[in-house]
Amino acid sequence: MVVNEGSCPLGLWHVHVVWSGDVVMQVCFLRTPAAERAPRAFIRYCAGETDALREFRTPATDGDTVYARIYRVVQAIPAGQTRSYGEVAAMVGTSPRVVGNAMRSNPTPLVVPCHRVVAKGGIGGFSPSVDLKRALLALEGVRV
């Protein structure tokens, strides 16, 4: 199994991707680019084609752990829409804090669009920066 690594620019950040075929193992945001390029679909996403990442799978959604169920629910949120931590929690049968925990340790942001999960009365948190969360939502035409 050949594993690739590459990045593409997104505003002040670079989206770093580790993938193999249509399976994305890791996504992270860094200030510096990688030597190779990320898959075409990521470049299209960054250009505003917000549905471009739906072709990918992620191991994060495998299994029947609470986190895997949360990631499946979040992956199903369409671009341009948001859900609150509490809404996701209700769908999975857990508490909002746990959804926040799962989002924080999401190994594949964008593929599992954790930026579409917001607080009921605000934007909620994001690592590495809530500004980036705002930028992603703006890219998808969401106003917060």
Place this chain on the structure above:
DNA sequence: TAAAAACCGCGGG
């Protein structure tokens, strides 16, 4: 190891 405490990207009172 195993048990306890701490930690939170929240929400409702």
Place this chain on the structure above:
DNA sequence: CCCGCGGTTTTTA
């Protein structure tokens, strides 16, 4: 502002 929430991580023994 405070407290309950619950899965995970860290600490403690």
